[in-house]
Amino acid sequence: MTRAVRxxxxxxxxxxxxxxxQVGDPGPGEVRIxxxxxxxxxxxxxxxSGLYPLTMPLHLGMEGAGVIEAVGEGVTHxxxxxxxxxxxxxxxxxxxxxxxxxxxxxxxxxxISFETGAAMMLKGLTAQYLLKKTLPVEGLQAGDxxxxxxxxxxxxxxxxxxxxxxxxxxxxxxxxxxxxxxxxANGAAHAINYSREDFAARVKEITGGRGxxxxxxxxxxxxxxxxLDCLRPFGLMASFGNASGPVxxxxxxxxxxxxxxxxxRQTLFTHIATRESTQAMADDxxxxxxxxxxxxxxxxRFKLEEVQAAHRALEARQTxxxxxxxx
Ligand SMILES: NC(=O)c1ccc[n+]([C@@H]2O[C@H](COP(=O)([O-])OP(=O)(O)OC[C@H]3O[C@@H](n4cnc5c(N)ncnc54)[C@H](OP(=O)(O)O)[C@@H]3O)[C@@H](O)[C@H]2O)c1
Numbered sequence: 001m002t003r004a005v006r007x008x009x010x011x012x013x014x015x016x017x018x019x020x021x022q023v024g025d026p027g028p029g030e031v032r033i034x035x036x037x038x039x040x041x042x043x044x045x046x047x048x049s050g051l052y053p054l055t056m057p058l059h060l061g062m063e064g065a066g067v068i069e070a071v072g073e074g075v076t077h078x079x080x081x082x083x084x085x086x087x088x089x090x091x092x093x094x095x096x097x098x099x100x101x102x103x104x105x106x107x108x109x110x111x112i113s114f115e116t117g118a119a120m121m122l123k124g125l126t127a128q129y130l131l132k133k134t135l136p137v138e139g140l141q142a143g144d145x146x147x148x149x150x151x152x153x154x155x156x157x158x159x160x161x162x163x164x165x166x167x168x169x170x171x172x173x174x175x176x177x178x179x180x181x182x183x184x185a186n187g188a189a190h191a192i193n194y195s196r197e198d199f200a201a202r203v204k205e206i207t208g209g210r211g212x213x214x215x216x217x218x219x220x221x222x223x224x225x226x227x228l229d230c231l232r233p234f235g236l237m238a239s240f241g242n243a244s245g246p247v248x249x250x251x252x253x254x255x256x257x258x259x260x261x262x263x264x265r266q267t268l269f270t271h272i273a274t275r276e277s278t279q280a281m282a283d284d285x286x287x288x289x290x291x292x293x294x295x296x297x298x299x300x301r302f303k304l305e306e307v308q309a310a311h312r313a314l315e316a317r318q319t320x321x322x323x324x325x326x327x
Contacts, residue, residue, distance in 0.1 A: 004095035010050030026072035036114035039063030061093030065117030085117030142167030152179035233259035297321030
């Protein structure tokens with residue numbers, strides 16, 4: 001048996017219930033992992049609220065770290081006793097122990113703690129594919145400006161540091177002066193408090209009127225229009241989230257008028273669709289974390305049974321960096 005967090009219908013944090021569930025043995029291609037820590041992500045809120053509708057009842061959670069307890073047939077990259085971490089579908093990481101597909105589970109290097117592993121896999125692999133694979137047609141060169149919204153959040157603080165390591169000048173936005181200071185302390189070249197400043201005007205000012213080559217936008221509804229105005233000709237609008245709500249339908253013709261812009265909507269799960277791509281991206285993430293170029297800031301810890309409070313804090317923009325659930 002394990003304690004797990006379940007919802008029986010979409011709704012607010014009050015729908016999150018702790019239940020006891022039976023855990024079996026792994027089938028072919030699966031492992032059983034005993035968690036030491038669990039990562040909290042904004043996607044958990046979309047899945048809870050119903051913005052991303054899923055079949056009920058639903059066990060939430062996409063990220064965790066722990067020890068492999070049992071290995072199913074055909075799994076060759078993990079052994080019983082291995083320390084491991086993952087970002088993965090299907091949801092279900094908010095629990096002590098689970099059976100899950102092994103494909104996205106990676107051996108966690110000795111130098112990385114379980115808590116860090118649980119906090120960084122989904123957010124760090126996302127920063128990896130954004131900065132390394134979601135690129136404008138002209139590519140990104142050292143010294144280039146990029147705009148990254150919600151820069152003091154979980155994905156954001158990792159992206160600030162990684163962008164700096166790549167020589168990029170990341171312009172971060174955040175909802176308060178304290179969050180802006182945090183982004184700057186973590187490698188952002190500039191920070192804009194978009195709750196009181198016109199971020200498009202500031203981006204033009206910072207870039208001498210040229211605009212940025214790429215905008216990484218996870219805020220969605222509230223930032224979409226102005227983000228397009230921050231791009232230089234042939235720039236890339238990389239949408240990857242909807243913290244303020246989904247982006248409204250738009251007319252493709254407007255992209256021409258604003259400078260023949262490109263638009264993409266990315267999701268991590270396309271990037272980690274295979275064992276090989278997951279491991280290659282994870283190796284890249286492990287490297288920057290082990291070298292100290294990227295520090296994983298766990299700014300909030302909640303017990304598993306405090307999961308409702310954790311969701312309320314993340315949703316109310318009260319968190320910075322990463323948040324984990326502890327057991
Ligand atoms: N597509 C993918 O592959 C992928 C993967 C991982 C994450 N994501 C997305 O990336 C974003 C960051 O994820 P995360 O888990 O690291 O969360 P997070 O950044 O720690 O939290 C979300 C942040 O969004 C900002 N925000 C702006 N408007 C908001 C609103 N109306 N309500 C709530 N928050 C608002 C807040 O920062 P400020 O107060 O500074 O505005 C808030 O702290 C999320 O949108 C998530 O869905 C996408």
